Amino acid sequence: MKKEVALLLDVDYTKEGKSQIVLFFKAKKEKLMLFVPNYLPYLYITNDENPKEIIKKILEADLNGVKAANAICVEKKLFGSEEKTNAIMVFFNSTKELKDAREAIKSLGLNVHKHEFDIPFVKRFLLDSSLEIFSYYEIEYDEKTREIKKFNKTSNLYEPFEIKIGALDIETYSPERFSDPSKDPIIMASYVDKDERVVLCTEKINVNYATKVKDEKELVEKIVEKIKSKDLDLVVTYNGDNFDLPYLKVRATKLKTRFDVGIDGSEPVTVKKTRESATKIRGRPHIDSYQLLRILTRLGVVNLIKMDLESVSKALFNEQKEKIPAEEINKIWNSKKGLERLAEYNLLDSEVAYRIADRYLPLFIELGKLVHYTLFDVTRSSSSQLVEALLSTEASKEDMLIPNKPSDKQVRERIMQSYQGGFVYEPVPGLHENIAVLDFTSLHPTIIISHNVSPDSLNCEHKECIEKNSSPIKYWFCTKKKGFLPKVIQRLFEERVAIKKSLKKLQKGSKEYTLADARQHSLKIILNSFYGTLGYARFRWYSKECAAAVTAWSREYVKMVAEEAKKAGFQILYGDTDSTFIKIPYDKKKEEVLAFVEYINSKLPGVMNLELEGFYRRGIFVTKKSETTQAAKKKYALISEDGTLKIVGFEYVRRDWANIAKETQRMVIKAILEDGSPEKAIAIVKQKIQELRDGKTKKSDLIIYSQIKKDINAYESVGPHVAAAKKAIMQGRDLGESSVVGYIITKCGKSISDKAQLAEYVNEGNYDAEYYIKNQIIPSVIKIISEFGYSEEDLVAGGKQVSLGYFSKG
């Protein structure tokens, strides 16, 4: 028996024969692969009859050719019920047997309900054991059988292990449209870690980081050797899930070698997901930085226009990086000219992938700990999965059965049912001075906590709850017993408040700070996801009533703040969901705003809290495009007291507008908010229009980005981005669903769509100046400028080229 302290790196299970959980630990000297004895896949069944008899029948039954390994009776609560009932745990020897048998249980005619039959084995184990990845455990195991006997979480009072991370990237030859691993070789590969940067190639390349290898086989083997000799803990790629790793594996087989980078000498395994794949390496979690960014984009942590490494490098690290398209890679490879460029490109790909992982891993590790997922799973999951995972763990702790997923029919019915969202106040158009913005901190979570919004506390039978805790719509929530969701959310909320407090005492950039910040960030992400998932049709704890009650309360509270502000002598300028914009009259001081906030807080229940978001010198709201009086919601610009511009909703923040228009708009807003000078703004616009007319505007300022959101042939209405994509596809480009296209409106064609071309096919200077003036610059500024009585003519006057055109034709 051996005892030591080790860090839990990963969890997996054996796929052959009996399913057994495998724990991958990082110990002081080596990696450990340990088996968990006596833990089998299982599901629950409930019914009203005598459990003993059911157990007997289940154990005797032939379930689709499978015999249950065991069945025992336990006590469990059904969700929403307080009392425990008998539930039968039915064990199977393997996950495959469980899958085969679960359908057959129904056909036994026993009138039973199945529960928790679709929880993946590893996730099941993690929520039962409460193990957390990247936590340290005192473990005890048998060195011969490799079975783990004990694990206890340790206190963190010792030097943590260094986690070894390495990133790799390959370049492939593609004489045809796509690279085909069954025939097209890997021509180059790069590897980057904390202290090494290297490019491997069969050709000699004149850069100090390149190493020549004898052939492709050696190239693959060198990569394997890097990963093994360094004994990497994490392997990072950029889209390695779908490309690099599967490609390497196929090439290795082709070349009669093995890409055996798993700690047990296994090759990566690719599992098909709905749309894409995920590739696993045993014992060395594979981090696909592309997947990290996709999740972070969905969560709104980062805002990326395009997801290719060049755009990402610029957006995240402000570093320009050259893009070498596939055709050019082939050219370079055929001619062997420009290999240095290709090497640098290849190296930077690994480097950017590495840096993305380095920056965001702390957050994903904390998320993984919080919801009891492996790093592999947490870096490939959706917000609803994270919430579900967290609630599943909590349910398990309370001996509560996890609700089943809804059927397709239920999902369809749920989708049909919509509910009312937040309240948006129609702004007062025009320029305003002395503005204060108030908003509710974590509005939705705090409503859930303060009003005990939960499916299991909905419409209880107590009369006084109806009186005391009715939402503005017909639902009410129990005041006597805390609901499941509020209980969980409150715990997370309180932990976050405490961490945020402790953060103030820590040094920014220190290890402790990074860790605590990642923890509070992970809590924030989960907290903000609860409300949305309540209304998500596939959610196990779905409750449209709860979602609708939350928003009903939100409307009530935000309107209450506006009413009270009016009473207190402030003018309401705007408000959206959780915010209220008020104008401070000249006879009022800032302190009065703070006093007002305090007054509101004294009236708010529970943990609900209104805060001052900030004071602003000036702000502008504009009327809607097609209106002269009605103001546009979700669009405004503010300038703070230190001169910082805050531009919200305007074209400036939208990727589907050309830079030239966005930049012009920003300058116009700045001229107006900073200097209060519409004249200056007009001069700027005129200048930009002139540049466009003179053909001086750079290509990069003309690109409009838009996403292809469905099958390219499924469009009923073919807009410019679809038209441009279709043309590019005809020319052999690989553009599928979800790719972002950057296009330019050129001089050639009739309709706008005719004129749209993918930016990379357009020459400098080939643009439709009139389009960019009429459809980009003018619409982006006209509404702002018209607030000061100016019109379109004032923008083009002097710039009107009628006379010039007339004479030149002359």
Next chain:
DNA sequence: TAATTCGCTAGACCGA
């Protein structure tokens, strides 16, 4: 088997 609703706008599409 990708968290919600609210809101703005462009440009295609279609019929007069």
Next chain:
DNA sequence: TCGGTCTAGCGAA
């Protein structure tokens, strides 16, 4: 050629 309607995408919260 026009004006109204609809599809589509993106952003705010």
